[in-house]
Amino acid sequence: MAKKQCKVVVNESLCKGCNLCIEYCKHGALRSSSGLNKMGYHYAEPSEEAECIGCMMCTLVCPEVAIEVYGE
Ligand code: SF4
Numbered sequence: 239m240a241k242k243q244c245k246v247v248v249n250e251s252l253c254k255g256c257n258l259c260i261e262y263c264k265h266g267a268l269r270s271s272s273g274l275n276k277m278g279y280h281y282a283e284p285s286e287e288a289e290c291i292g293c294m295m296c297t298l299v300c301p302e303v304a305i306e307v308y309g310e
């Protein structure tokens with residue numbers, strides 16, 4: 239069965255850098271940025287190492303509702 243290709247998008251200006259989404263993404267599709275957003279947080283961003291499979295877990299745990307996931 240072909241793996242589902244999805245795209246995760248983080249609104250970096252809303253992100254508080256709590257890293258919950260990174261901990262809950264069991265696919266390694268999110269990482270902490272090296273840069274800071276306007277509030278001074280290391281925001282979450284898509285990882286280049288792994289692909290998002292669209293499980294939506296990150297959107298469920300994000301307290302700032304900063305994540306959207308798009309399917310193919
Ligand atoms: S939707 Fe699932 S696989 Fe994709 S980034 Fe969020 S937790 Fe990871």
Ligand code: SF4
Nearest residue numbers: 253254256257259300
């Ligand atoms: S869970 Fe939300 S606020 Fe926390 S790091 Fe991820 S995107 Fe940012």
